[in-house]
Amino acid sequence: MSRLTKQLREKMLAEVLDHAFAEKQKQATSELILAGEKIYLDVYGDHLEAMSSLPKGWLQKSSNLSVAIAGQRHSVDHGKSKLIGYDHYGKWQSAKLYVGDEQVAIDYLKANEKVQDLKDQRSNMCREVNAVLESVHTFKKLWEVWPECKSLLEKFEQKPAIAILPAVQVHRLNAALGLPVGEVPA
Template sequence: MAQTVLSSIIKEQIICNALAKAGIPKRKAALRAARVAWAERVRLAAIGGQEVEAEIIKNLKKIEALASKFPESLKTANSIIRKDNDMYLNLAGSRVNVYFNGNYRWHESGSPDHIHKIAPSEFTLLADDPLVTEFYGFDALYKQIQSDESDIRQNVSAALSKVRTIKRLLEEWPEAKELLPADAPSVPLPPAIRRETLNEMIGLPSDEEAIA
């Protein structure tokens, strides 16, 4: 039987599986959820709180009911009140965009759709506001996740670059069996040759694998 060559597609799948095994996607999702909740608190602070927003929404419904009676030819697509997916924030002197879907930038690969909410175009937070400290905590977490992801990608890529086939990969790094794509052909495992640093970085072997 011919040996399966480690194609660029298989290598990328192995790298993605390594990142998932190390918990990178879960950490990203948790950080995004925290930023969404933070952005909502900033938005509510900017408009005066939930009670103010409830009153705005109630009045909007009244206005929309009246506007619905206007002739179609006189209606416009312009919004009665500002609803957008972000707002500009003066964060104790720093200028940042607050996206209500948790984004850092307007476009991020794999990010959810933008969320439009009632919000002013600009708002200021003073240095002593806890929301400012929380923002910089997110920034530190984001940089750490990016750094960890980069380290795993580089190290796994380096390990994969030294071999041409799945069989050879498992001879050099047996624990990588867990990272192979589900549709990868089965290859008998040779005696284990440990790569402690890389295994610890990714979290190999799994607890159940270790027990077995």
């Protein structure tokens, strides 16, 4: 019977949460980056050719772009590092000010809200799953309390190793060492 250590509980917690949320978070993040790329094109789309023609080093490259949407500042991740205007990645300058009713801004806010909702859901589930894992001290008790998780978490259980006896022929060893062969000491 294996006991649950703190490190083991942390790994098990991460496994359960990744199983439930990893794919959803990956999808939501890719949607957010796609919305960020649309904002990048909205801000710089008409100027990309001119920006590319400038000498190397005249413009900065960044994978983030600062914009203001309906009075709120957002650091928009638009994927890979691209040319941006001077100081358009910091918190003081915004590349563009959106009122909030533009479609590109609405799409970005929806994608951002989806990512944040998933983070909040994961955080809430983290507390609940952690409470279950902390309430038990052995795998046997965990399987009794939460049998549905066994298929996901049984890989963490350490099975006791079966002792493997040596494949040495003792009578040959006795003969080689000059010990009495075949006699059993009393």
